[in-house]
Amino acid sequence: MSRRTMSLTAGCAVMGALVLCSTSALAQAGAPIKVGFVTELTGSWAFFGNSCVAGLKMASDEINKAGGVLKRPLEFVIRDNQTNSSQALASARNLDINDKVVALSGPTNSDMSLAVYGYAEQEKLPYLVPVAAFPDLTKPGTRYTFRIEPDAAGWGYAIAKYIEQRKPGAKVAMMHSDAALMRAITAGFRYQAPRSKLNIVADILFPQGASDATVQAAQVKSANPDYVIVSGAGAFDNVMTNQLLDMGIKPGQIIHPFGITTQVFGWGSRSVGSIYGTFFDQGLDSLTKEGKNFISRFDAANGRPPSYVENYCYVTPYIFKEAIEAAGSVDREQLRNALSRLNTKESTSGIPIVFDKNGARKEYMYFMELESVNGKRNYQSKQRFYIEWDPEVIPVYELVK
């Protein structure tokens, strides 16, 4: 081969290598940042998982239209955990090993969240839980898990503080289902009630699968409480509410620890005047312009206003965006540190988002009074009380195991 030919060949090889490298670099620059989203698309919790995804997709579309994160699209790789703990764990593992996601998120059910929690902590994978209130998700020593929703034992604390300022020395009855969420709420309330000088006059637990609460509603009526905390699993919440109202308990005496849109519609106009706890609602005083925009767009797309479930899933992509940009990279450890240092606000309500050393958020709750219900289409509510508290104002990790 002549020298000229050799030079030409070498030059072409160098040019080719340069082109390949720059193409690869371009491809990397445009490659999506993947976050694994393991949620309940089927099974008993499907409604919440699908509602969550609806909120999530709205936000991720907005972020990507505005240029993405670090000039890369933010992609949520959604997997169905079928409301099954084993499937949740398997999906998380699959996302980590095969899809090489930078973080995990997704479950709206506490049991599913706990199933993924163990894996995330073990594999040092940042895990942002949008909707799950079981306290153990941020027990002492947690490093990679961050929980957006306040813990359920804290809700019980907040209810006690609400009643305390409404009617000091009040008599309170509780009717609740035997589920993890309700156990945590009532544990928190039972802890705080004597400290708030409240008297628990009835504390009735229903097994899962219970159908009727007439007898217990009569027992509660006989105890003559000032307030009744009603916390049923699924449709049983409606059953208890209606049977209490039939028995002569006034709507204003009924407090629901949490209220999502479908529950409010289920309670119906008979429950006008009752109180429910929430973390986001169309009746909030603090709604931002973006929050109102989110509500109207979600309503238009889904035929109902969003509640806190959809809101938490909507703010999740924005939290990831902010943390990844603060980290400057998608390195897992740096992302974890950025989440830990995060000091921001929910764009929809202005509520601060700050995580403590265990990944629990500084906690808060609104109490809304139901003002009207328009069939299954819309409702009006008014904010009556707001409270913030530190996650460990009560011994939450000892109260609930």
Add this chain to the structure above:
Amino acid sequence: MSDANLLILLSTLSTGLILGAIFSLVAAGVTIVYGCVWLPNTSNGQFFLLAALVAWSFTSSMGWSSLAASIAVLLLGLLLAMLLELVLIRRLYDTPNRNIAYFVVTLGLTQIMSGIFSLTYAKWSDQFSLPPIIEGLTMLGPFPISNNRLLVMAVSLGVLALLFTLLRYHPYGRALRAVFQNREAAALRGVNVTAIYKLSFVLGSSIIFLGGILFALAYSFDLTVAWTMSITAFAIMIIGGPGSVLGALVVGMIFGFTQAIVSIFASPTAATFSYLGAMLVMLLFRPNGLFKR
């Protein structure tokens, strides 16, 4: 008796009657089908739920009244039962050990229907209810009971009474009982056993559909009710005696009242265990059921 105690007593009676009647109805439907066709219908809970969900769809999506929705669902349920019998059930009438084959077939139906509900209704809402047919409350002494639940109670007890009368006095009912007791002897006496199989399947399934509608009118419900109902209906059938409608009625009422009464003195959780415990004890002494064929 104080007003408070009277209130609790009357609420116990009403709970026992309503729950007991609905569970008796569903168990009667299951036992009629099992008694005649040897078909252990494991999908009875899904049919129960299907009726409730379709009624919900008619009221919430199409704005129908609960009464119109209930009638429509009953008619559709009747057609569905006839279609199922034509397409699937009759193919196994002459199969040896057909009860096992039916068990597997209905298990498959359970999975299919459960999957369909999971992909549809589970995404649309986490809880369902029907608007009342009759609004308002009636006071029975100090005890207020909604007129809608009174209606549900009346219809449930009325249908149970009609069913009992049919089985005891009507020629078709007597033919059903004859096949329950001894199908070969019934055939020798001129009973068209295959026609009775069809009648029993359609009648039993229709009763289960009615149970679903009545439950949805009395209570709010979610998808978990299918599983709960299925287990309860089978337990009542076994304790009452497979193929015994009287057994289904009696044990269903015992179930409803046990839950209501025990929950006064202990927790609702204890009430659930108590009736299951009572049923186990009954089985120890009468393993073939209280009213065996």
